[in-house]
Amino acid sequence: MSEGGDEVGDDGTKRKGFFSIIFVFNVSGQLSSDSSNVEVKKKEYEGLQRGIEGQIKELKEWFAARMKDIELKERQIEERMKKLDSKEKQFEGQLEEVESIRKKYESKLNEILFKEKQVEAQLKELEDPMDSHDKKxxxxxxxxxxxxxxxxxxxxxxxxxxxxxxxxxxPLPIHVAIPEHEAEEGEEESDEDYVAESRDSESSDGDDDDEFLPETPAGAVPRHVLPPxxxxxxxxxxxxxxxxxxxxxxxxxxxxxxxxxxxxxxxxx
Known part of the structure; x- marks a missing residue:
């Protein structure tokens, strides 16, 4: 029986050694697989890191280009603002000139309206002169x-x-006026005769109301006999x-x- 027991014991140790070898083999296999997985993961991480760094670099380059464009546009906008300021000053000068012209024409218009009122007043006086006479x-x-x-x-x-x-x-107007009863129709008298008669009348009394003082003779022009x-x-x-x-x-x-x-x-x- 002891011999049989020894055989059983030897078999148990063999089994234990076999299982331990299998376990170690399994553990080493797992470790090797894990290490390989880690290396793969590490490579993947490094690849991702390189990709992220490349993207960051691209973003930096794009941002720098955009900043250059923005600075260029800012300079263009500043130049346009300067041009607009100069044009605004020109427009202000033109507006002042237009305002002065407007005031000048406005003053002329007021003057014309004032003259128009004067003309209307004169026309009213001409249309109805009796009213203007009554007022004056x-x-x-x-x-x-x-x-x-x-x-x-x-x-x-x-x-x-x-x-x-x-x-x-x-004929010319009257040169000398004589009494109506002394003048006959169609009768004319020379200036010398009239002067002689006037001298005779001066020597006599001047009570007659029909007498008139003679005027200075008008040269050789004959005296026209007309009624008073x-x-x-x-x-x-x-x-x-x-x-x-x-x-x-x-x-x-x-x-x-x-x-x-x-x-x-x-x-x-």
Whole structure:
């Protein structure tokens, strides 16, 4: 039996040694596989690290290029801003010039409007002269008297004015006025006879109301015998060359001559 027990014991040790060898072999295999896995992982990590470093380098290069572009654009923007500032100053100068021109034209417009109001006022006076006469009172009557005087002067100097009428002009105005009862129709008397008669009348009493003082003879021009002076006749009785006178041509004449002549002519007619 002891021999059988020894055999059993030897087998057990052999088995233990075999299992230990197998275990060691397994452990060494696992270690070798683990070490190989670690090396693989290490290589993968190194590859990833190199990839990340490459990406970081690319990002840095891209960022540097972008910064250069941004700096270039900033310089361009600064140049444009300078140009805009210069143009703004030019526009400000042009605006000041335009404003001065506007003020100048505005002042001229105000002046034109003021003159227009004056012209409108004068036109109203011409359209309705009676109202203006009523407003002026005594001054209007004085102006009317001056119109009559100016019309008389015009009638005296009218033979010297060129007429558009081909008919002969009227004779010169009266040189000497004589009583109506001493004048006969169609009768004319020389200047010498009239002077002699006037000297005779001076020696006699001057109580007669019909006597008139003689005026200075007008040279060799014969004295026209006409009836006594009467008020100014109607415009239709005035010779035709008076009708053609352009009273509006006297633009430089005073207001009492240009603006009131038509009123005087209407009052005469």
């Amino acid at each position: 009172g005594d001054q209007a009557m004085a102006i009317d008297d001056s119109h009559i005087f100016l019309l008389e002067q015009l009638m005296k100097i009218s033979p010297d004015i060129e007429s558009h009428d081909d008919r002969p002009l009227a 002076l009467h008020p100014i006749p109607a415009l239709s009785a005035v010779p035709s060359h008076y009708h053609t006178l352009d009273l509006d041509a006297n633009e430089g004449a005073p207001d009492c001559w240009t603006c009131r002549s038509s009123d005087t002519l209407r009052s005469v007619t």
